[in-house]
Amino acid sequence: MLGERVEYVVRVDDRGRIVIPSEVRRALNIGRAVRLRVEGKALILEPIQDPLEELSKLVRRVSVKASEAPWMLSTIASRKLAEEGEGGDGERGPARVN
Numbered sequence: 001m002l003g004e005r006v007e008y009v010v011r012v013d014d015r016g017r018i019v020i021p022s023e024v025r026r027a028l029n030i031g032r033a034v035r036l037r038v039e040g041k042a043l044i045l046e047p048i049q050d051p052l053e054e055l056s057k058l059v060r061r062v063s064v065k066a067s068e069a070p071w072m073l074s075t076i077a078s079r080k081l082a083e084e085g086e087g088g089d090g091e092r093g094p095a096r097v098n
Helices: 022-027 051-058 070-086
Strands: 034-039 042-047
Touching: none
Parallel strands: none
Antiparallel strands: 034 042
Protein backbone atom coordinates (compact mmCIF):
# COMPACT_ATOMS: atom_id res chain seq x y z
CA MET A 1 0.00 0.00 0.00
CA LEU A 2 2.81 2.43 0.80
CA GLY A 3 4.01 4.19 -2.31
CA GLU A 4 0.95 3.35 -4.38
CA ARG A 5 -2.08 5.53 -4.94
CA VAL A 6 -5.22 4.18 -3.30
CA GLU A 7 -8.60 5.89 -3.14
CA TYR A 8 -11.51 5.27 -0.79
CA VAL A 9 -14.96 6.77 -0.62
CA VAL A 10 -15.84 7.38 3.03
CA ARG A 11 -18.95 8.90 4.52
CA VAL A 12 -19.01 11.99 6.69
CA ASP A 13 -21.42 11.69 9.64
CA ASP A 14 -23.63 14.44 11.06
CA ARG A 15 -20.79 15.58 13.33
CA GLY A 16 -18.25 15.83 10.48
CA ARG A 17 -16.38 12.62 11.36
CA ILE A 18 -14.97 10.12 8.91
CA VAL A 19 -13.55 6.65 9.49
CA ILE A 20 -10.09 5.95 8.09
CA PRO A 21 -10.10 2.31 6.92
CA SER A 22 -8.16 0.02 9.27
CA GLU A 23 -5.74 -1.19 6.57
CA VAL A 24 -4.77 2.44 5.90
CA ARG A 25 -4.32 3.15 9.63
CA ARG A 26 -2.09 0.11 9.97
CA ALA A 27 -0.04 0.79 6.83
CA LEU A 28 0.58 4.42 7.81
CA ASN A 29 0.93 3.70 11.54
CA ILE A 30 -1.83 6.16 12.40
CA GLY A 31 -2.47 6.42 16.11
CA ARG A 32 -4.74 8.89 17.87
CA ALA A 33 -3.72 12.04 15.98
CA VAL A 34 -3.40 13.23 12.38
CA ARG A 35 -2.63 16.63 10.91
CA LEU A 36 -5.37 17.98 8.64
CA ARG A 37 -4.32 20.44 5.98
CA VAL A 38 -6.45 22.16 3.32
CA GLU A 39 -4.84 22.68 -0.08
CA GLY A 40 -7.24 24.39 -2.46
CA LYS A 41 -10.28 22.15 -2.43
CA ALA A 42 -8.41 19.09 -1.10
CA LEU A 43 -8.08 17.77 2.44
CA ILE A 44 -4.71 16.24 3.28
CA LEU A 45 -4.37 13.99 6.34
CA GLU A 46 -0.86 13.25 7.61
CA PRO A 47 0.02 10.86 10.43
CA ILE A 48 1.68 12.54 13.42
CA GLN A 49 2.68 11.40 16.87
CA ASP A 50 0.08 12.28 19.49
CA PRO A 51 1.74 14.81 21.83
CA LEU A 52 0.13 13.13 24.85
CA GLU A 53 1.48 9.73 23.81
CA GLU A 54 4.94 11.24 23.39
CA LEU A 55 4.70 12.89 26.80
CA SER A 56 3.60 9.65 28.42
CA LYS A 57 6.77 7.97 27.08
CA LEU A 58 8.83 10.59 28.91
CA VAL A 59 7.04 10.25 32.21
CA ARG A 60 8.56 7.57 34.41
CA ARG A 61 6.10 5.72 36.60
CA VAL A 62 7.07 5.88 40.24
CA SER A 63 5.41 4.42 43.30
CA VAL A 64 6.09 7.50 45.39
CA LYS A 65 3.46 10.09 46.26
CA ALA A 66 4.87 13.57 45.85
CA SER A 67 2.82 14.85 48.75
CA GLU A 68 4.29 12.22 51.10
CA ALA A 69 7.94 12.16 50.00
CA PRO A 70 8.89 15.04 47.71
CA TRP A 71 12.60 14.48 48.38
CA MET A 72 12.25 10.99 46.93
CA LEU A 73 11.13 12.39 43.58
CA SER A 74 14.25 14.54 43.47
CA THR A 75 16.41 11.51 44.21
CA ILE A 76 14.75 9.45 41.47
CA ALA A 77 15.02 12.32 38.95
CA SER A 78 18.71 12.89 39.77
CA ARG A 79 19.47 9.18 39.39
CA LYS A 80 17.66 9.06 36.03
CA LEU A 81 19.52 12.15 34.78
CA ALA A 82 22.83 10.61 35.80
CA GLU A 83 21.98 7.38 33.92
CA GLU A 84 20.98 9.29 30.78
CA GLY A 85 23.97 11.63 31.07
CA GLU A 86 26.43 8.75 30.90
CA GLY A 87 24.98 7.73 27.54
CA GLY A 88 26.74 4.38 27.62
CA ASP A 89 29.79 5.76 25.75
CA GLY A 90 31.73 6.87 28.80
CA GLU A 91 31.10 10.55 28.14
CA ARG A 92 29.39 12.61 30.77
CA GLY A 93 26.31 14.65 29.97
CA PRO A 94 25.88 18.35 30.64
CA ALA A 95 26.88 19.63 34.06
CA ARG A 96 24.11 19.90 36.62
CA VAL A 97 23.39 23.26 38.18
CA ASN A 98 21.90 23.29 41.65
